[in-house]
Amino acid sequence: MDRDMTIDFGFDFPFDIDFDDSVARDVQRYVREVVSKLGLRGDSSCVELTPHVSAYVALDGRLPDFPDHYVALVWNEQNGWAMAVEDELGELVEAARLGGEPRPSPAAVARWVDRVLRQDQVREQANRDFASFVPVPRAVVRARA
Template identity: 65%
Template sequence: MTMESEIDFDIDFDDAVAREVRSYISEIVTGLGLRGDSSCIDAEPLTGAYVALDGRLPDFPSHYVALVWNELSGWSVAVEDRLGDLVDVARLSGDPRPAPADVVRWVNGLLHREQTNRDFAAFVPEQRGIVLS
């Protein structure tokens, strides 16, 4: 018994959106003076990006910093908590896809401002209660 597939495997997918996002993120990475080797772009389920930043935020000097973007909520700066999870500490308001120069200026402002003594509770794992049986 022979089964013929009706799926056309020669379909040429249009990756114009992926190329456009890659170019957009690349402009920001370059504007920040980075090479992009610690960056990634996701296409699904939402288009988004992760860019590891050099330097530290004044409020979180011992935490790695990342620039995170998705097509719906836009840009945020996040730090890794003690468990390695990303926690947003700043969000760029307005258009979810602002001009690259605006993103670069915003990030540089965050990295070079003075410490504001944020609440560090999100970065300290909660004590777990002891269950007695």
């Protein structure tokens, strides 16, 4: 018995589609360089490409103003880097933002992180009254951050 195992989906798939992943590779390389400058391992970070290009880097240490909260760096292509703390529900709340270009050098990011983690209080562009915030989901922080 000879059966035709061809399935017809009713449309032609264009095999000349170019899946250009250069943006993904570029962002992943940039985040790896930042992670390296911070002295962290690669498994402390992730890059997301949808819905917007963004990154998350778990940090060692705590912010002096929020000693009981985990700290992370979040990045997106529009606004650059921000430092966020996890609230009791595991949601990220922005605590400080690195101004300037969205893609500063990895060394500049590392210096900023070191300065923020070592200062007595988060002063510049900081959320001083953490208890008054309504936490936002990580996806929202990543998209805005």
